[in-house]
Amino acid sequence: MRRVSRLKAMTSPATTDDTRPTVPGSGPRAAPATATAAARADLVFTPEPMLVHERVIDWFEVHARDLPWRAPECSPWGVMVSEVMLQQTPVVRVLPRWRDWMQRWPRPVDLAQAPTAEVLTAWDRLGYPRRALRLQAAAQAMVERHSGEVPDTAEALRELPGVGEYTAAAVACFAFNQPEVVVDTNIRRVHARAFTGDALPGKTYTSAQRKLAVELMPATAPDGGATACAWNASAMELGALICTARAPQCEICPVADLCAWRAAGSPAPTEEQQTRGQGWAGTDRQVRGAIMAVLRTGDAVERDELLEALPLPEASAEQRARCLDSLIGDGLAAQTETRVSLPGA
DNA sequence: AAAGCGGGGTC
DNA sequence: GACCCAGCTTT
Numbered sequence: 606m607r608r609v610s611r612l613k614a615m616t617s618p619a620t621t622d623d624t625r626p627t628v629p630g631s632g633p634r635a636a637p638a639t640a641t642a643a644a645r646a647d648l649v650f651t652p653e654p655m656l657v658h659e660r661v662i663d664w665f666e667v668h669a670r671d672l673p674w675r676a677p678e679c680s681p682w683g684v685m686v687s688e689v690m691l692q693q694t695p696v697v698r699v700l701p702r703w704r705d706w707m708q709r710w711p712r713p714v715d716l717a718q719a720p721t722a723e724v725l726t727a728w729d730r731l732g733y734p735r736r737a738l739r740l741q742a743a744a745q746a747m748v749e750r751h752s753g754e755v756p757d758t759a760e761a762l763r764e765l766p767g768v769g770e771y772t773a774a775a776v777a778c779f780a781f782n783q784p785e786v787v788v789d790t791n792i793r794r795v796h797a798r799a800f801t802g803d804a805l806p807g808k809t810y811t812s813a814q815r816k817l818a819v820e821l822m823p824a825t826a827p828d829g830g831a832t833a834c835a836w837n838a839s840a841m842e843l844g845a846l847i848c849t850a851r852a853p854q855c856e857i858c859p860v861a862d863l864c865a866w867r868a869a870g871s872p873a874p875t876e877e878q879q880t881r882g883q884g885w886a887g888t889d890r891q892v893r894g895a896i897m898a899v900l901r902t903g904d905a906v907e908r909d910e911l912l913e914a915l916p917l918p919e920a921s922a923e924q925r926a927r928c929l930d931s932l933i934g935d936g937l938a939a940q941t942e943t944r945v946s947l948p949g950a
Numbered sequence: 951a952a953a954g955c956g957g958g959g960t961c
Numbered sequence: 962g963a964c965c966c967a968g969c970t971t972t
Contacts, residue, residue, distance in 0.1 A: 691967040698958070699967090732956030736969080769969050779967095789967045809951070841967065850965060851961070882964050885957080894956050935955095 651800050652863035654821050658836050664859040665839035668846065672696065673703065674779075675838075681755035681780035683707055685762075688772045688779075689740045694731050696845070702731055714753045716744040722950035725937065726901050734897055734937055739767025757781045775837075784825040784833030788818045791844025792837070796821065798848060802865035805850065805878040892920050892928040893937075900938055905946035 673679060674687035686706055690699040706727055710716040716724065721741065728737035743765040747753055755776065756762050762773035774785035788796075788810065796817055797806035806814060823832040847858045855861045855871075866872070885891055895915045899906065912925040929945065932938040939948040 688967065693955090693966055693968055694957080695959080695966050730957060732958085732966095733969085735955070739969080767969065771968060775967065787967085790965090791967065845967080880964070882962090883954085884963095886962095888955090890955055890957090897956085 651802075651865055652860065654800075655823070657799060657860050657863055658823050658832065660859040660863070661839045661843050662832070662835045665835070665842050669838070669842050670696070670846070673700075680711075681757070681776065682711070682713055684780035685743075685755050685772075685776045686740065688775045689736055689743075689767060690731055692736060692772065693733060698731065702727070702729055710744075712753065713744040713747040713755065716741055717748045717753075720949045721936075722947035725897070725947050729901070730898070732894075735935060736767055738936055742766040743768060755780065757783075759783065759785050778834045778837050782830055782834055784822065784830035785837075786815075786818050786822055787837040787841070788815070789841055789844075791841045791848075792818070794850060795840050795844045795848050798853075798866035799860055799864045802869045803878060804866060804872055804874040805880070807878045808880055887919055889924065889928050889931070892917060892924055893932055895920075896925075896929055896932060897937065900945065900947045900950075905941075905944040905950065908940060908943050908945045911945055 669675070672687075674684050683703075687699065687703055690703055690706075709727065710719060719741065721738070724737050724741050725734055728734050731737075746765055747755060751761070756765070757777070757780075759773040759777040762768050762776050763770070768776075771787065771789055774787045775789070777783040777785045778787050790806075793806040793810065793814060796814065797803040800817060800821065821836075823836050825833050843858070843860075847854050855864070855867060858864070861867055883890075892915065895917055896911065899911055899914070908929070912922070912929060915925060917925075929938065929940075933940055933945075936948055939946055939950070
């Protein structure tokens with residue numbers, strides 16, 4: 606692994622020098638004693654990964670949120686449901702839906718057999734309802750191909766509908782204690798700041814970022830993967846609670862004194878690192894969401910009345926029709942004769 | 951690599 | 962009003 610990276614020159618005096626530990630080897634690698642002061646100021650060093658692991662894992666053990674899918678008694682299925690619900694949806698909104706879901710469908714086979722209309726209604730307004738369809742399809746695949754159990758390897762998980770690189774690794778790690786490389790938006794940001802020195806990781810997950818994530822994984826030999834899983838969970842939690850996208854709380858960050866981004870003077874995000882939102886008003890996603898909101902309220906409705914009643918004055922008749930047809934094509938809605946409903950309702 | 955896909959909280 | 966959130970799938 607590259608041990609020292611030459612980054613942008615510091616734009617302001619480091620404010621954390623006084624707080625850096627004096628224990629030998631516990632701070633960012635110091636510049637060689639022979640370097641001049643000018644040369645030293647021009648260098649920013651990446652932190653020692655093992656020290657960051659220890660600090661962040663220790664922090665996690667004290668400050669981690671008490672989330673139900675982290676409980677020791679939570680089933681692999683509970684972990685998997687949480688991971689799918691958490692795809693692009695904040696924890697606080699997932700919590701109540703997850704509790705209801707697990708109460709209602711405590712095993713994969715229970716969801717596999719449920720009417721799709723009920724599944725979509727229970728999904729409520731978590732967003733991206735295709736996730737609910739795929740989760741049910743995944744449950745059906747588990748019944749058919751895995752004896753109704755959640756697969757215990759990332760490779761097998763990856764074959765399930767709606768399970769991508771992140772979710773496969775996360776379920777394998779958090780449900781089965783396997784040392785997979787878990788990389789979500791929080792972890793990408795923590796890596797970008799602490800190790801790369803960037804304000805934000807950027808929109809796309811690059812091969813360089815994946816390589817860094819692999820290199821940062823703790824060795825698995827000593828404990829069979831326990832530290833690796835702890836690192837995954839801890840880095841994610843740090844990104845969610847402290848190293849946030851908007852206003853990171855560096856004052857209480859356990860690795861503030863080791864952070865490459867801080868050492869570089871906390872530069873603002875570059876143009877390249879800006880994410881740019883997708884837009885919402887006027888999009889098909891908004892119209893589709895409005896249609897789904899009506900369908901979730903109950904029985905079949907006349908197609909024309911449904912489309913007319915949408916609370917979106919800006920949406921043209923063409924857009925409304927196109928969106929309903931796309932929902933039907935996605936399996937999120939069904940039409941018999943002129944009446945529309947959730948599928949199977 | 952980029953676009954499409956939901957919805958709500960926050961600054 | 963723009964940004965952000967434990968991403969996945971398709972083009």
